[in-house]
Amino acid sequence: MNIIAYAVRPDEIDAINKYATLLNLHVEVVSEPLSATTVDNAKGFDGVIFLGLCDVNRSVLSSLNQMGIKYIASRSAGYNNVDMKAADEFGIKVSNATYSPHCVADFAVMMILMSIRKLKPMMKRNDAHDYALEGLQGKEMKNLTIGVLGTGRIGAQTAHNLSGFGCKILGYDIFPNNDLYSILTYVDLETFMRECDVITIHAPLLHSTKHIINRDSLSLTKPGVVIVNCARAELIDTDALIEFIESGHIGAAALDVFPDEVGIIHKDNRMNLVNNHRLSILNSHHNVLITPHAAFYTDQAVSDMVEVSLRSIKSFLETGTSHWEVRP
Structure with missing residues (x-):
């Protein structure tokens, strides 16, 4: 299973490597946010994980759909940056992350x-x-x-x-x-x-x-x-x-x-x-x-967000469903 991770911060690398190995996933890391100008990097991948700062709009989702990508997972709890109506129209399933409260x-x-x-x-x-x-x-x-x-x-x-x-x-x-x-x-x-x-x-x-x-x-x-x-x-x-x-x-x-x-x-x-x-x-x-939207920013929460997003994509790919799926 090949996954591309957008908007990856340096502090996420260790957790990505840890859970990619544990879940037997290949994860390609990209530092740039997912957007209309970077979405082409997702060609050939099975799923996408991203952060809340990414603009996952209709254009981006349309491109992912044309690539055959049907599963995307946010490493953030909020998902108001995703056009959920468009995702539903394109048959793309979306999940968000949970982490230590x-x-x-x-x-x-x-x-x-x-x-x-x-x-x-x-x-x-x-x-x-x-x-x-x-x-x-x-x-x-x-x-x-x-x-x-x-x-x-x-x-x-x-x-x-x-x-x-x-x-x-x-x-x-x-x-x-x-x-x-x-x-x-x-x-x-x-x-x-x-x-x-x-x-x-x-x-x-x-x-x-x-x-x-x-x-x-x-x-x-x-x-x-x-x-x-x-x-x-x-x-x-x-x-x-x-x-x-x-x-x-x-x-x-x-x-x-x-x-x-x-x-x-x-x-x-x-x-x-x-x-x-x-x-x-x-x-x-x-x-x-x-403060700069930093309340979530602890070592535990960062690890949780990466883990949940990768487990969610793996579940989507294996079963078509995810415990963390969100719907319009």
Whole structure:
């Protein structure tokens, strides 16, 4: 079985070699993302694995179909970079990756702590030898109500992490997790937005969840609310978020994702023009933390993502199905 792997980072090589050997696969590694200009490299291969930064659009899928490639697997959890309708039309099966929930859950709690303890301005001041305390007074977790929006694997682990701090935890999910009733209280969305001091977002990006954080929902929140997003940028109406930050209503925001991040994240852009107006605005504020879609980035998660994608392709090729298959 011959597989081509696109957008491979150096940190993935060891895992690719390990699981290729274990699963008896031949894997060709390509550093460039899968796109209309690189798709021809897939000729002669049985399957394709790729990352979430790849633009797997109709044109790319049409080319793969013409090559006879019917199975593709993302090494990322999200798959909104894939035109799923076109994949279905071409009869191409798609899977995504699952990985340790601890990586994002740990990162989310770190972002909460950094926000409520004002680490960004504190560290910037230290760089300038300003060691004054004025304006840096923070809050304690045990005194806060923290809301977990989306309680799937990552949201559930985040709630478990938070439970050790003694804070009150609220949850919102249309499919409540029965295993979490001992550590959080589920409420409706309006109550959730009104009562939380901190909101950490872990929902999938669906038509029903796009811009679930918007002007109307933010208008319900407490003054000084903290918004943390380690899921998908489109879950938040970023223009509304900026409006509420600049009005002073939002106390802090910590974002591991931001609009139009593809082409910016996971690249050194120090010598490039970064043409993203919203990102520039967000980065300019002392109470906004921006990280480069890195919450997932641990040794365990990288290994898991490679393993799942290769096992998925092998399963597709051998049985026509995969445990990790996603559908339109």
